[in-house]
Amino acid sequence: QRRSQLPSFAHPALGATLALSLSLGAQAQKVETISIGVAVAQTSNTALLGQEQVIGAKFAEKFLNGRGGINGTPFKLVFQDTGGDEAGAINAFQNLITKDRVLGIVGPTLSQQAFASDPIAERAKVPVLGPSNTAKGIPQIGNFIARVSAPVAVVAPNAVRQALKLDPKIKEVAVLYAQNDAFSTSETGTFQQTAKDQGLTVATVQKFQTTDTDFTTQVTAVLNAKVDLVIISGLAADGGNLVKQLRQLGYKGLIIGGNGLNTSNMFPVCQKLCDGVIIAQAYSPAQPSAANQVFVKEYTAQYKKAPPQFAAQAYAGVQVMVEALKVIDRKKKLNTWDLDDLRAELNKQILLGKYSTPLGPIAFDKEGEVIQKEFYVAQIRMKDAKTGSFVYLK
Ligand code: 1QQ
Missing domain, CATH: 3.40.50.2300 (Response regulator)
Structure with missing residues (x-):
């Protein structure tokens, strides 16, 4: 109850006058440095x-x-x-x-x-x-x-289409997303819709937090669903750990990472196991x-x-x-x-x-x-545990 904490002399009209003179004061500011x-x-x-x-x-x-x-x-x-x-x-x-x-x-x-x-x-x-x-x-x-x-609505679908180009036999998909992050919940909506539009079955949807480090529960659910594509919407540290644990526990299929995994700064997290992750791009050095x-x-x-x-x-x-x-x-x-x-x-x-x-x-x-007109898809290629690159796909 903010109102009751105001001193008794703080009449609303007085507040308005004060705010006005303050903003007039700010307006008199000239631009000195750009x-x-x-x-x-x-x-x-x-x-x-x-x-x-x-x-x-x-x-x-x-x-x-x-x-x-x-x-x-x-x-x-x-x-x-x-x-x-x-x-x-x-x-x-x-x-x-x-x-x-x-x-x-x-x-x-x-x-x-x-x-x-x-x-x-x-x-x-x-x-x-x-x-x-x-x-x-x-x-x-x-x-x-x-x-x-x-926006994800125009960038993310490119990754799903590219995955189907690499492997036209993909049918069953697992989708995972960070439920405490606005971008991740938005992007997973686009990914799930695109999967359905492409005739794929979303076999399981798993949630996590961007602060999570242990993904055993989610990975187990993915393995049980026997999918041929995993799509992750999260940020770089959680996303990298999720990729790593999926591979360590035996997932062999394709992985799409969303925009939150779109950095080589994720390489120290999943190291060699980052290899093969597909990520849509709003930029290409080849443009x-x-x-x-x-x-x-x-x-x-x-x-x-x-x-x-x-x-x-x-x-x-x-x-x-x-x-x-x-x-x-x-x-x-x-x-x-x-x-x-x-x-x-x-x-x-x-x-x-x-x-x-x-x-x-x-x-x-x-x-x-x-x-913006042009979008791209890249795939992570790891040379060793430390060095890798984003290879743009055709
Ligand atoms: C957003 C994002 C992030 C993953 C970019 C850093 O796309 O939060 O909207």
Whole structure:
């Protein structure tokens, strides 16, 4: 009962006056540095995914500033670690909005976090680009929320179709998902529907938690169901352990991993037993656009490996913000704007633009959903316990 804790003089009208004058005070803020916030997981198990986003964003900062930044003025990325949970994402967003005064935010890592933190940016009228939020319903959180990460509904079915291409005899499927994660519950819905649409029988559906480490119960159920395909929607640590335990206990068939398993940072978890896992991709280093080919060339020169999906998407998120800011700056120099107005203008411009990114040409619909054409499927190939790669399938 918050209301009863208010001091007796706190009349609602007084509260409104106070809030108004505070927001007027904030509006007087001019834009001094061109700061873009990056709120991704740098710690916790979610950092297995977030680390690649940090690399992709930092690469964008260096690469795009090297090519003139915002019409000759460099921009700055401000990183705030979200950790792996909702509270961490909320805290990172609040810091970026009120302390760092960023123009827009690329983040957070998980859809589970986005459903908690994006409403904060929406209320503050700060544009957000989700770099990896793929659950159903993300752009619909609000007018200031868009994403460069194509939704599970369009990405995930590609993995099932590819599995059937590799083995047309597949009939029975086991589906497993992390029930405490919004992305995983969204993705498993798509996987289960796609399996049925492809004429497959979902023989068993098993649930787990992203914090689980022992999957004996679920693996036993999968083995008893005698399936020829296993489809996992979880995150990297739990997903990797699940793959490992499926193989250790004797499962021999194909495994599809969802987007949460889409990182080589999972290799230390399942090691050689990661081999063969099929994962749909919203990015390919082979995408032939000039924007992607120069990105791949310079990224590979710097990191000695091809860019992974999460790095490419984080790069694209920063790139979209930068290109939208360039357009605005050409009409009215960024340092002459007031912060609130520029944030609102940036949001408008993001949605209006068309962008040549490493993901291929992208744009946004009026809700902020990414419009992207090309998707791919890759398969993990382990050379030994430590080293492996994602091999793109035809
Ligand atoms: C989401 C995801 C994650 C697995 C990406 C890191 O797709 O949470 O929406």
